[in-house]
Amino acid sequence: MAKNIKSRAEDYAQWYLDVIKAAQLADYAPVRGCMVIRPEGFALWEAIQRDLDRRFKDTGHVNAYFPLLIPLNFLAKEAQHVEGFAMECAVVTHHRLENDGKSGLAPVGKLEEPFVIRPTSETVIGHMYAQWIQSYRDLPVLINQWCNVMRWELRTRLFLRTTEFLWQEGHTAHETAQEAQEETLRMLDVYAAFAEEFLALPVVKGPKTESEKFPGAITTYGIEAMMQDGKALQAGTSHNLGQNFAKAFDIKFLGRDQKQQHVWTTSWGVSTRLIGALIMAHSDDDGLVLPPRVAPVVMAIVPIFKSDADRAKVAAFIDVAIRTLVGEEEFAAAAKRQQSEVVSYFFDRATEQKIVVDWRDNRPGDKQFHWEQRGVPFRMEVGPRDVDAGSVVIKRRFDRAKESVETSKLTPGHLRTELADVQRLMFQKAIEHRQANTHRVDSYDALRATLAEKGGFVRCYFHPDRQAEAKIKEETKATVRVMPFDAQGQTGKCMYTGKDGAPEVIFAVAY
């Protein structure tokens, strides 16, 4: 169908890249491994930010900003942390450029101590917390920041793994171990609810194994999602850092018992990788498919006309429809706004979601493909025949369903209901896909066979063990993605060692 997009069956990796390109979500930057997030893509990030930020505020957090550059020695203060990140840090070593005499520029002014471009901010934030926190009265500290980070990845993929990416990182400090643990799980729940309600992305919650946890954490919890090819994608993590960073940065407070003690900290984050998850979970061979709550444009209207008379007739009809859908105030505001041939109206000012009317002088078919590839949930065609009949055909992106709607029923309420329906159906479809691709095994042979033949999530009882996991990864490419909470603490015979009392885990090949 879409001639600029390879099918998923033909080449899944290429399909993913083609969808991004066709929808103009991102482009390659002139710097290796870096991407330019184009307006269509950035709108998705803004939607994610808007919804998540509200959830953070609802749980008592506030935003702040910490610097991009981190003194080199900060990173070295926590042993596991430095070990985990040292290999992928970009380092700033100079602070000036000079003409090199050959029509180029050369760095000069070597720094006494180099800076690291933040791969994450535990260390600078720890440094600041040590100064801000004096007493139990200063706790808890519940700060989040939205920013960019840089990790010098060897192998990159648009959105999923780029050298620079955007994310949010929450950093909290608490009086007790229990409070820190509660916060870690609270934010895991926030992520899970967000993923399922907003992105229509079903996730499995639970702790990671020792070998998969964040460098410097006591325990890392994750939400794990399944992509359409059956591979797993870690969509968010929440870490209980215990007193590791408190000790490394000497974050102490005078407790209620009048004794000095270290705080208990947590950190949690999600990144622009979520956009990759969104694409790979929902899109199809025709291009992007967006869950309605994320979609910057909820409906695209394609006028159809030949003569000027028809155009006027269709335009009058569309004007009436738009006034009903967005209200008189917004209709008037749109007339004063700078507009291209694609005219935008805000359907929902709070979420900045729009309805557009595509007046470009293209073929109707062109316009259908255009909005289809961009994942717009609904498309409405309006031609002279519709005007005469007093009804329009609305096409639903996610399942290509068509619905004939009488003009009188074209209300904001109707559209909202339809959008909510699609949101629900997309989540449902994703859950069904995950169920159909989740398997259960009780032996290592069965695990290998299942991963090789079927892929997807494979549940089994397994005693996490660094060496065993490395061996299994080598032989199957799969790792323990998560020890699911939904197994409800049941244990069984380890499929690898045969020992009793093993927890349930999910093995999968991951992105």
Place this chain on the structure above:
RNA sequence: CGGGGCGUAGCGCAGACUGGUAGCGCGCUUGCUUGGGGUGCAAGAGGUCGGGGGUUCAAAUCCCCCCGCCCCGACCA
């Protein structure tokens, strides 16, 4: 960092083996035509062939060096 591929018009590509001064499709401009899922015709504009060096009367093409990107692998909250 290893293996593979690529770099030629805004985009996608051919031309290279066998050297002769650059072409196709899409897009763009103009006109007519058409218009309910990627109309048709005609006329146009547009290129330091990634960079540097070498061989040659002559290099997109052959040789050497460099740069960059993509894919696969190793690695990776």
